Amino acid sequence: xxxxxxxxxxxxxxxxxxxxxxxxxxxxxxxxxxxxxxxxxxxxxxxxxxxxxxxxxxxxxxxxxxxxxxxxxxxxxxxxxxxxxxxxxxxxxxxxxxxxxxxxxxxxxxxxxxxxxxxxxxxxxxxxxxxxxxxxxxxxxxxxxxxxxxxxxxxxxxxxxxxxxxxxxxxxxxxxxxxxxxxxxxxxxxxxxxxxxxxxxxxxxxxxxxxxxxxxxxxxxxxxxxxxxxxxxxxxxxxxxxxxxxxxxxxxxxxxxxxxxxxxxxxxxxxxxxxxxxxxxxxxxxxxxxx
Amino acid sequence: xxxxxxxxxxxxxxxxxxxxxxxxxxxxxxxxxxxxxxxxxxxxxxxxxxxxxxxxxxxxxxxxxxxxxxxxxxxxxxxxxxxxxxxxxxxxxxxxxxxxxxxxxxxxxxxxxxxxxxxxxxxxxxxxxxxxxxxxxxxxxxxxxxxxxxxxxxxxxxxxxxxxxxxxxxxxxxxxxxxxxxxxxxxxxxxxxxxxxxxxxxxxxxxxxxxxxxxxxxxxxxxxxxxxxxxxxxxxxxxxxxxxxxxxxxxxxxxxxxxxxxxxxxxxxxxxxxxxxxxxxxxxxxxxxxxxxxxxxxxxxxxxxxxxxxxxxxxxxxxxxxxxxxxxxxxxxxxxxxxxxxxxxxxxxxxxxxxxxx
Numbered sequence: 041x042x043x044x045x046x047x048x049x050x051x052x053x054x055x056x057x058x059x060x061x062x063x064x065x066x067x068x069x070x071x072x073x074x075x076x077x078x079x080x081x082x083x084x085x086x087x088x089x090x091x092x093x094x095x096x097x098x099x100x101x102x103x104x105x106x107x108x109x110x111x112x113x114x115x116x117x118x119x120x121x122x123x124x125x126x127x128x129x130x131x132x133x134x135x136x137x138x139x140x141x142x143x144x145x146x147x148x149x150x151x152x153x154x155x156x157x158x159x160x161x162x163x164x165x166x167x168x169x170x171x172x173x174x175x176x177x178x179x180x181x182x183x184x185x186x187x188x189x190x191x192x193x194x195x196x197x198x199x200x201x202x203x204x205x206x207x208x209x210x211x212x213x214x215x216x217x218x219x220x221x222x223x224x225x226x227x228x229x230x231x232x233x234x235x236x237x238x239x240x241x242x243x244x245x246x247x248x249x250x251x252x253x254x255x256x257x258x259x260x261x262x263x264x265x266x267x268x269x270x271x272x273x274x275x276x277x278x279x280x281x282x283x284x285x286x287x288x289x290x291x292x293x294x295x296x297x298x299x300x301x302x303x304x305x306x307x308x309x310x311x312x313x314x315x316x317x318x319x320x321x322x323x324x325x326x327x328x329x330x331x
Numbered sequence: 332x333x334x335x336x337x338x339x340x341x342x343x344x345x346x347x348x349x350x351x352x353x354x355x356x357x358x359x360x361x362x363x364x365x366x367x368x369x370x371x372x373x374x375x376x377x378x379x380x381x382x383x384x385x386x387x388x389x390x391x392x393x394x395x396x397x398x399x400x401x402x403x404x405x406x407x408x409x410x411x412x413x414x415x416x417x418x419x420x421x422x423x424x425x426x427x428x429x430x431x432x433x434x435x436x437x438x439x440x441x442x443x444x445x446x447x448x449x450x451x452x453x454x455x456x457x458x459x460x461x462x463x464x465x466x467x468x469x470x471x472x473x474x475x476x477x478x479x480x481x482x483x484x485x486x487x488x489x490x491x492x493x494x495x496x497x498x499x500x501x502x503x504x505x506x507x508x509x510x511x512x513x514x515x516x517x518x519x520x521x522x523x524x525x526x527x528x529x530x531x532x533x534x535x536x537x538x539x540x541x542x543x544x545x546x547x548x549x550x551x552x553x554x555x556x557x558x559x560x561x562x563x564x565x566x567x568x569x570x571x572x573x574x575x576x577x578x579x580x581x582x583x584x585x586x587x588x589x590x591x592x593x594x595x596x597x598x599x600x601x602x603x604x605x606x607x608x609x610x611x612x613x614x615x616x617x618x619x620x621x622x623x624x625x626x627x628x629x630x631x632x633x634x635x636x637x638x639x640x641x642x643x644x645x646x647x648x649x650x651x652x653x654x655x656x657x658x659x660x661x662x663x664x665x666x667x668x669x670x671x672x673x674x675x676x677x678x679x680x681x682x683x684x685x686x687x688x689x
Contacts, residue, residue, distance in 0.1 A: 224416030227383050232430035232481075233404030242429070246420040 067311070074305040080298030092305035102306065104280055105288040108195065112284055115199045116206075116263045121256055123207030128214035129240050144212045151209035159272035162201045163188065189278050198273050198282055202266060210255055217248050253325055257318075264314065285310050333394040333407070333484035333517045334359045335380065340389035342375050342541075349375050351541045352389070360515045366528040367538030368564070373521045374489055376538075380519060381410050381487050394484050404433070406485075409478035413490040415470040417462040423473050424458045430481045448480045451510075468499040475507070479514065488520040492527060504530060525565055529553070537561050559683040562607050562676055568640055570607045571650045574680060577604040586625050586645045593621035593672040596686040599679040604686070610640065612674035613652040615666060622669040625650065629664045643668060 074092055078085040096102050127147070131140060150158065165171045168184035178184050187197040221244060229239045245252070267286045270276065276283030276291065283291075285306060293303030335357035342350040350372045357363050365373035378384040380391060382403035391399045398406045409430075417426050427448060431441045449455050452472050462470050471491055478486055488507070492500045508531055511518055522528055528535050529549045537544045537552060537560075545557040556562035562570045575584030577599055580592045584606060617624070627645035639659045643650045643666060652668060660666060677686045 222414070222416070224412045224414060225418055227381075227403070228410065228412065228416040228477075229418070229429070230383070230403040231381060231408065231410050232477075233433040234429075235433075238433065243418055246418075249420065 070304045070307050073301050074308045076301045078301040078304075080294070080300055082298075085301075088301075092302050093309070095302070096305055096309065101280060101283075101288060105283050105285045108280075108282060109284040109286075111195060112199065112266065113260065113263050115196065116202045116266070117256060117259050119199060119203040120207040120210060120259050121252070123203055124210035124214050124255070125245065125252075127208065127211035128218060129244075131211070131215050132218045133236070140215070144215060147208040147212050150205045153205070155205075155266075155268045156272055158201055158205055159269050162197075162204075163273050166197055188274050191278055191281050194274055194278055195282050198266075198270055201273070202263070202269060206259060206262065210259070213255065214248070214252075217251055218244060221247055250329070253329070257322070260318070334361075334392075335485060335517065335519070336390075336392040337376070337380075338390045338392075340376065340379060340391065341387045342372070342379060342384065343387045349541050350379075350387075353541075353543060355536060355543065355546065357517060357519065359517055362511050362518045362520065362531055362533045363536060364528040364532035364534075365519065365521045365536050365538055366525060366532075366564075367523065367544075369523060371538040372541040373536075373538045377487050377489055377519060377521045380406075380485070381408055382406050407483050408485045408487055409481050409483035410487040410489065411471070411474045411478050411491045413493050415462070415467070415474045415494075417470055417473055417477070419462050422459050422461055423454060423465075426462070426473055427477050427480050430477065434481075444480050444482075448476045451479070451513075452476045452506075466499075467495050468503060471495065471503060472506075475510070479510070484517065486516050486518040486520075488518065490521055490523070492522070492524070500527075507531065525567070529565075537564065539564075555685065555687070555689065556607075556676065557685055559605060559607070559678045559680075559685075562678070562685070566609055568610050568651050568653065570609050570676070571613075573606040573608075573648065573650075575604060575606065576602050577677070578602065582606065585648045586650070589623045591672065591675070591677075593619075594675050594677065595688040596677045597688065599677075599681075599686060601679065601681045603680040605678045605680045607676035607678060608670050608674060610651045610653040612671055613650070613654075614669045614671070615652075615654055615658055617669045618671060621672050623672065623675075625668040625670065627666060627668060629660045629662050629666060632659060632662060634659065 075087055075089060076085045077088045077091070131143060135143060153161070165173045166187040168174050168186050171184075173187070174184040185193065187193045225243050225247070226239055229243045234242065264286075266284070267290070270282055270284060270287055271290075274282045276287040280288075289303040289306040289310070292306070293300050335355070337353055337355040340350055340353040341348065353372075353376055355363075365377065367373045375384060379386050380393075382398070382401060382405075386399050389399070390397060393406055393408065418429060421429065424445060427445050428441050431444060436444075449458065452475065454469075454472060454476055457465060457469060457473070462473070465473070471494075474491070491507075492503055495503065504527055507520075511531075520527075520531060532549055534546060534548055535552050536546050539560050545552055545561045547555075547557075552561060552565055556565060556570075559572070563572070573584040573586055575582055577583075577591070579598075580590055582589055582591050582604070614622075625643075625645045627643040627650065629641050630644045630649070631642040633640040634656065635653075637656055638653050639656045640651060640653050641660065643652060645668070650668065675687075678684065679686055
């Protein structure tokens, strides 16, 4: 037992050290800076206490960014899971063997693309003048839809790209999970007069509840990190319609005013919100699963 | 009326034919057992009855209705699977009620029906448990409850006892027999266990290589096996076989020559015949003047409790016998075995068919 507890430390030590340097140092630095009034291009900083946090609460652009971030989370997480479930069931019902293997490979390709690449590809496709998506729309209605510069469609259009990458990838994972399920409950359900949708809604999907919840968590974390996608496609525009928290923090810190401390306060708030929200959801899900 | 009629059923997977023109009439209220070694097509036929496998050619009727291409849910059948096939995320109550919900019954009707079945199978303490919190035997009882609650025209059992340990298997077997007496629902039961087949069946369908080798009552199958295969498959320990030639009433076999004057049988067309005798029909003392006597040496004994199984080497051929445990002999002892001629089965070695006139 003694040797065992020793070897734990040996193996855990190096990764924890790397993590401490890479994660802890910037986090602590951000917390410290958030209590100062540091600005890029201006000398001399002093501690200002909670000033930055207080002014955040009266910043309407910050509350907008909060709202956009929440919308972004909701749309991309729900969209990804719905697309994944539907595509997985469609493939499971209609394909088999080689066809299924080839389609699965094709569906994984989007997520293999670097986000920036995916963003550019779709930006060109959405382009009102040259875009392949607008070509038939122009033919039919005579004028293009400006997906990325229209207030109504901008956020959704960016979300489409995210769902295209992750929804199809998750569909393949779900398809493989469906393949691992024993076939007898499906057969029992058919004899029990269940229709196809009922078999999936009441038998197959509930049997996959645990992995589906894990995938949802993965996607929730992943959706928080969509800075590059939004940056390339809209830079938060039009106006501030697609400006998520990380976009706003970035522009406050580096693009518009160089207010590093103000941006850090935002980052710290984001960190706290994320930790609290995820802990609560995680506990709630576990309680629900054990019930 | 819920009889089942199979007419010339065949099943092919690609080029592989697993069922070859299967004919069967299951009478209303009958308990039919499909018995056979693995891969003989017995489960495939059951699954075709359930609608889980397509019928390649032939027709299938349940209760006089052609259901050859009907959906599983529209056949009026209920099925119990080998590995229970319960819905793992649902409680016992929900598992049992699932089929009723799908047929659109009212909540009160479902409640009443579920309660009746739960009482019948003594499942009340488990209603709010999930399958993973129950033993295999309990799970299979839930699966049986789920089948019964639908009051189907036909019960289909696909090796339901094979995953259970010996004691539970026997308990549940008795329970299934009692339920059938009570409900009288037409039942088709697939098993590879001859004990289950003998004890449960009104009629046994003995399958081999996608064909029905013999269809008959357990007694017929045991006492008048139609072929060598049936004779070998049924009975424990297996029947002894003595290959040889028959000319009139004289037989020349691997253990010697003898006169079969007291047996009544048709002459084998090719002359080569196989004599079969069950280990239980061989005695250590002479019962009749016509008994065939074989000299041999005991080479192996197996104590079974009230009986003992001994293997006797007769001139190079091993003959197994089952006698009262008091008559146990040491290995190496020389004995004389007496074979009753009226218990002798005579088969044509080439066609495998039984030749006895009875």
